[in-house]
Amino acid sequence: MEQEANCKACETLGTPEQEAQLKALIEESKSTPGCLMHILQEAQGIYGYLPMQVQKTIAEGLGISLSEVYGVVTFYSQFSLTPKGKHKISVCLGTACYVKGSDKILAEVEKELGIKCGECTEDGLFSIDSCRCVGACGLAPVMTIGEEVYGKLTPDKVKGILDSYVNAEKAATAQDEEESK
Amino acid sequence: MINLKINHIPVSVPEGSTILEAARLAHVEIPTLCYLKDVSCVGSCRMCLVEATGARGLVAACVYPVSEGMEVLTNTEKCRKSRQMSLELMLSKHKKECLACERAGNCELQRLSIEYNCDPNYFEGEPLTHEIDYSAPYVVRDRDKCINCNRCVAACKKQSVGAIGPIGRGYNVHIGSAFEMSLMESVCVGCGQCIVACPVGALKERTTVDEVWSAIADPEKKVVFFTAPSVRATLGEAFGMPVGTNVEGKMVAAIRRLGDVEVFNMDITADLTILEEANELIARIKEGGTMPMFTSCCPAWVKFVEQKHPELIPNLSTCKSPQEMFGGLLKTYYCEKNGIDPEKLYVVSVIPCTAKKYECHRPEMNGEVDAAITTRELARMIKTAGITFASLPEEKFDDPFATCSGGGTIFGATGGVMEAALRVAAKTLDGEFEVVDFPEVRGTAPIKEATYSVAGITVRVAVASGLGNAEEVIRAIESGEKQYDFVEIMACPGGCVNGGGQPTLPDSMRNTLDLRSLRAEALYTSDRENALRLSSDSPVVRTIYEEYFEAPNSHKAHEVLHTSYKADKRI
Numbered sequence: 001m002e003q004e005a006n007c008k009a010c011e012t013l014g015t016p017e018q019e020a021q022l023k024a025l026i027e028e029s030k031s032t033p034g035c036l037m038h039i040l041q042e043a044q045g046i047y048g049y050l051p052m053q054v055q056k057t058i059a060e061g062l063g064i065s066l067s068e069v070y071g072v073v074t075f076y077s078q079f080s081l082t083p084k085g086k087h088k089i090s091v092c093l094g095t096a097c098y099v100k101g102s103d104k105i106l107a108e109v110e111k112e113l114g115i116k117c118g119e120c121t122e123d124g125l126f127s128i129d130s131c132r133c134v135g136a137c138g139l140a141p142v143m144t145i146g147e148e149v150y151g152k153l154t155p156d157k158v159k160g161i162l163d164s165y166v167n168a169e170k171a172a173t174a175q176d177e178e179e180s181k
Numbered sequence: 182m183i184n185l186k187i188n189h190i191p192v193s194v195p196e197g198s199t200i201l202e203a204a205r206l207a208h209v210e211i212p213t214l215c216y217l218k219d220v221s222c223v224g225s226c227r228m229c230l231v232e233a234t235g236a237r238g239l240v241a242a243c244v245y246p247v248s249e250g251m252e253v254l255t256n257t258e259k260c261r262k263s264r265q266m267s268l269e270l271m272l273s274k275h276k277k278e279c280l281a282c283e284r285a286g287n288c289e290l291q292r293l294s295i296e297y298n299c300d301p302n303y304f305e306g307e308p309l310t311h312e313i314d315y316s317a318p319y320v321v322r323d324r325d326k327c328i329n330c331n332r333c334v335a336a337c338k339k340q341s342v343g344a345i346g347p348i349g350r351g352y353n354v355h356i357g358s359a360f361e362m363s364l365m366e367s368v369c370v371g372c373g374q375c376i377v378a379c380p381v382g383a384l385k386e387r388t389t390v391d392e393v394w395s396a397i398a399d400p401e402k403k404v405v406f407f408t409a410p411s412v413r414a415t416l417g418e419a420f421g422m423p424v425g426t427n428v429e430g431k432m433v434a435a436i437r438r439l440g441d442v443e444v445f446n447m448d449i450t451a452d453l454t455i456l457e458e459a460n461e462l463i464a465r466i467k468e469g470g471t472m473p474m475f476t477s478c479c480p481a482w483v484k485f486v487e488q489k490h491p492e493l494i495p496n497l498s499t500c501k502s503p504q505e506m507f508g509g510l511l512k513t514y515y516c517e518k519n520g521i522d523p524e525k526l527y528v529v530s531v532i533p534c535t536a537k538k539y540e541c542h543r544p545e546m547n548g549e550v551d552a553a554i555t556t557r558e559l560a561r562m563i564k565t566a567g568i569t570f571a572s573l574p575e576e577k578f579d580d581p582f583a584t585c586s587g588g589g590t591i592f593g594a595t596g597g598v599m600e601a602a603l604r605v606a607a608k609t610l611d612g613e614f615e616v617v618d619f620p621e622v623r624g625t626a627p628i629k630e631a632t633y634s635v636a637g638i639t640v641r642v643a644v645a646s647g648l649g650n651a652e653e654v655i656r657a658i659e660s661g662e663k664q665y666d667f668v669e670i671m672a673c674p675g676g677c678v679n680g681g682g683q684p685t686l687p688d689s690m691r692n693t694l695d696l697r698s699l700r701a702e703a704l705y706t707s708d709r710e711n712a713l714r715l716s717s718d719s720p721v722v723r724t725i726y727e728e729y730f731e732a733p734n735s736h737k738a739h740e741v742l743h744t745s746y747k748a749d750k751r752i
Contacts, residue, residue, distance in 0.1 A: 052360055056752040065343020065368070066752055070359035074349045 013053055014046075021046050022054060026061035036062065036072055040079060049080040085120045085127035087165050091143040094133035102141035106130060108155040109143070112162055125169060126162070185251040200231060200242035200253055210689070211255050212264060212293055214330050214380055216243040218692040219674075221335035221378070226328075227267045228293065231255045239263055265297045272299060273306035275381070276325035282382040283561075289380035289688055290328060311355075316363035318387055318542050319371035319535040319681075327356055327383040333375035340648040340672070342485070344369035356383075368488055368751045372481035372648065372672040373535030373681015386535050386682060389552045390562055396527040396551070397440035403521060406436050407445040407507050407582065408531040411593025411677040412556050414703035415533065418684040419560030420570040425699035427707055430575025435563045436531075437576060446578040447530065448585030450503040450510065451592040451601070452716035453725065454478055457500045457742055458598075459605040459716075460733040462667055466638060471495040473643075473658065473665040476598050478502040480540035481672035481681075483746060485648055490655060491748030499743040501546075503592065504530045504537050507582075508549030509741040514729045515581075527551045531559045533593070533680035536672065545744055555682025581721060587708030588716040594701035595646035595676035596622035596629060599669040603633065603642070604715045610636040617714040623705070625675050625697045628654060630665075642667045647674035675701065 013019035025042050029035040036058070043054055050073050059066040073079045091097075091106040106128070110116055113126050120127040136142050139151025150161055182193040187200070187207040194203045204211050215226035224241035231242045232254040239260065242253075254260070272294060279285045294301065309325035329347070334356060337345050344367040348357050358367035376384045396402050413429040422428065436444045462474050477483055477498040486493050501509065507530065512523040530537065530553045541550040554562075563570055577583055588601030600619045607614040614635060621631035622642065627650040632641045643665045645654045651670045657663040673680045675697025686696070713719055730738040 055359070060752050065338070065346070066359040067343050067346035067357075067367075068338075071346040071348060075347075077350075 013057060018046050022057060023061075026058060030062055036064070036069065040069075040073060044079060049083050051081075051083075080118075080129075082118065083120050083124070083127070085125050086169075087126050087145050089126055089128045089143060089145050090131045090134070091117075091128070092132070092134050092136075092141065093130045094137070096133075096137035097141040100140040102143075102153075104155050105141050105143060105153050105158065108158040109162070112159055125166070183247050183249050183251075185247050185249070185253065187253045188255055189252075194247055198247050200233060200240070200245050200247055200251075201229060203247050204242065204253070204255060205693075209255055211242045212296070213243055213688060213692075214289055214293070214328065215332060216692070217332050217335070217378055217688070220339060221330075221332045223331065223335075226330050228264055230263050230267075231260055232257055261297065264293075265299055268294050268297055268299045269301070269303040271328045272301045273304035274309070274325075275301075275328060276309050276323065277301055278326075282326070283385055284379075284382035284685070287685060287687065288382060291381075292687075314363055315387065316365035317369065317371065317539070319538045320364055320369070320373060320376060321385050321387050322364060323383050323385075324355055324357070326381050328381055329354060329356060330380060331356070332378040332380065333384060336374040336378040337369075339674075340370075340372060340374055341652040342368055342370055342372070342648060345375070370481040370484040370488065370648070370672065371536035371539045371681075374673060376535065376681050377679075377683060377685055379685075380688065386555050386558065387538060388558055389538070389554060390558050393529050393552050393554060393562070396529075397442060399527075402525055402527045404440065404442045404527045404529065405445060405511060406442055406529045406531060407447045407450075408432060408436070408559075409447045409504070409533055409593065409677065410451060410590050410597075410704060411533045411680065411683075411700065412531050412559070413707075414593060414678055414700045415556050415683045416560060417570075418686060419557065420563075422571070424686070424690070424694055424696055425703050427703040428570075429707070430577070431570060431573040432559075433578055434573040434576040435568050435570055436559070438568050438573075439562055439566050442529075443579045445507070445582035446585050446589075447503050447507055448589030448592070449582045449719065449721050450506040451478075451589035451598075452586050452719045452722045453506050453510070453742065454500050454503050454592075455588055455598070455601045455605050455716035456722060456726075456733045457506075457738060458498050459602045459609060461498055461500065462602065462606060462640075463609060464734065466640075466666065473641075473668050474498055476669045477744075477746075478592070478598060479536070479670060479672050479677075480534070481536035482648070482651065482670045484536065484539070485651070485672065487746055487749045488751040491750055493655065494746045494748060497746055499739075499745065501742055501744045502537070502540060504532060504550055504553065505540065505546050505744070506742050508541070508546065510725070512549050513741055514725065518728070529554060531556065533677045533682045534673075535681040537682075556680075557682060557684055560684065581724070584713070584719060584721050585711075586713040586716045586719045586722075587711035588714060589719070590707045590711065591704050593677040593704050594623075595625065595671050595697075596644045596669065597676065597704065598671075599642055599644050599667070601716055602667070602669075603640075605717050606640070607633070607635045608715060608717065610638060622669075623701075625695070625701070627674075630663075640667060641665045642669070644669045646671040646676050648672050650674075678704070 029039050055069045059069045113121055117128050117130055141153050142151045183196050184193050187204045187209050190207040192203050192207045212228045214228045216222055222243055224244035229242040230239035233240050234252045311324040314322040334346050345356055347354055396404050413427055413432050416432050417426040417428040433444050465474055475496050477500055508528050511528050516523045528551050530550050532553050533556050537553045541553050588604055591597030599622045603619050604617050622629050622644045629644040645651045678700035679697045
């Protein structure tokens with residue numbers, strides 16, 4: 001459901017609630033110098049990412065050019081131009097994880113899901129990103145899925161972990177259907 | 182005053198000056214790339230690094246402020262090595278097709294690379310494979326020649342357009358439009374100020390020189406050229422003449438030697454524009470039309486209104502620009518009078534502008550102008566033809582479009598359209614009115630204002646050049662802070678004399694000379710020396726009305742000389 005709203009946000013400003021939130025955010029922040037970063041951060045909180053219409057609305061609201069907004073969005077890796085999945089996978093490519101072969105973990109996740117780092121699966125279930133250190137170097141190599149941390153990984157463990165999320169999702173859907181009957 | 186030494190030479194400069202400014206007074210040149218007077222000063226290219234007492238490491242002279250007793254050294258081993266490496270790093274990402282690059286010989290990167298004895302292949306960068314952006318009919322962008330100096334970005338931001346900006350981070354940073362849009366899809370208005378700001382060949386006009394040569398070679402075609410007012414004030418620069426040299430006679434002689442062509446004076450349709458526009462203004466005042474009225478002769482300004490301020494479309498004069506009036510006049514009046522098939526007439530306008538290349542493709546202009554070439558392109562054609570420009574005789578424009586008024590000539594400088602219109606409007610309203618000079622609207626101030634009273638009518642005028650200043654005028658009008666009746670806007674700072682199609686001069690000149698004033702002075706001198714000062718006094722314009730249009734704003738004049746606009750809101 002959230003994913004559907006996100007896709008519509010490519011063309012529009014999402015749900016009426018999201019649009020109202022964004023406009024209120026711009027209105028209350030626009031007189032503060034240097035508010036762009038704050039607005040972008042909050043807007044990403046509302047939409048999960050920063051689609052074109054959202055950036056255009058921010059640019060117009062602040063009286064700056066779209067290219068200036070886009071420049072800031074593409075400068076900081078924290079901002080995303082693509083929707084994120086329900087389960088956000090983040091593979092650590094920091095020094096400790098990297099020397100322990102986390103690049104192979106990332107490659108395995110990409111292969112399993114059939115998408116590249118920075119992308120989101122078509123069903124909206126998973127998105128992959130890389131990060132620099134989650135502060136669990138003792139467990140290297142590490143990846144996080146949502147708030148969950150998975151350590152001492154090897155490529156062959158990846159499929160099992162991903163399957164557990166897919167299975168949980170299937171079980172939840174089945175239960176929903178059961179209840180609606 | 183602050184006292185310091187640059188390379189042991191004592192200088193005194195006002196507090197707050199930068200090392201670069203102090204060095205200029207000491208006649209010491211410090212190399213720069215990202216710095217451009219009045220446009221960009223960010224200290225990012227690292228070419229101007231110098232040693233200064235009290236500073237840790239090397240400092241960027243363009244932004245570092247001077248202090249009392251400071252000793253600056255600009256030519257040490259450390260400075261030279263640093264600059265050489267910065268240049269070699271830039272070269273590692275630069276498409277080194279210098280053999281046929283149109284900026285070769287006039288490229289700041291090339292000049293410095295030679296001066297600093299650089300090895301262009303010292304660092305191996307990633308392969309350069311980005312597509313050249315040919316989407317727009319005015320500007321071509323080659324990302325692989327860009328050195329990320331950000332001068333174009335600063336120029337575009339100063340124009341309050343902001344079509345381009347830095348994208349990404351680190352090695353991947355590049356200049357482009359938001360969401361990697363092409364220039365044509367972006368908010369670009371085609372003014373070309375990015376081109377004249379670019380130190381290398383990453384930005385240039387979309388050339389149509391080959392098409393013009395083909396038309397000249399085609400025996401079926403009759404080719405006519407006309408040149409915009411400001412071209413005569415700048416073309417000489419492309420042949421090493423001092424800035425501000427009026428080369429009208431040699432320009433006409435040169436074009437005539439390109440082939441079997443006729444050469445007309447676009448100042449004629451500048452005069453025609455004035456008659457139409459002054460009468461439109463009087464009619465709007467008397468009949469209570471939409472006010473204030475904005476000039477419409479600048480196509481970048483028109484595009485800016487359509488894209489950013491469509492609410493102001495009713496305020497734009499319906500007059501076509503002098504370029505399009507000339508196109509219309511040639512393909513109707515001139516063809517009818519001389520029994521020429523309009524299909525066989527090939528019309529070339531020579532303009533100081535890149536936006537005019539877009540303008541002649543606007544559907545409502547019916548392709549009346551076949552090709553619009555910039556001052557730079559004309560200079561290239563003259564060189565290709567092997568014409569030694571400096572030794573040419575002074576020749577006159579061809580009849581019937583030769584004699585213009587001084588009012589038509591000053592169209593090329595900010596305030597010129599306003600002044601020419603005021604001359605005619607005042608005379609129309611009050612036949613006894615004798616004043617022809619309106620110094621209040623002259624000069625390179627960003628925004629100029631004046632109020633005139635003629636025959637009981639008060640006219641409040643404003644003149645702005647540079648779209649950033651236009652934006653300020655719009656803000657003042659829309660907030661109710663200012664009330665005007667007539668507003669002249671030229672998109673380029675200083676007007677057409679500083680247009681995006683004008684010769685690109687080296688930084689050493691751009692950073693030290695007042696190009697806008699020097700070039701404008703050539704036009705005002707020509708105006709002063711012209712016996713005809715009012716556009717309505719031009720015998721050519723009188724004949725055109727007598728033989729064809731009957732009167733300004735007549736039905737026929739509206740068909741050929743006026744146009745309409747449409748909203749194209751973009752963010």
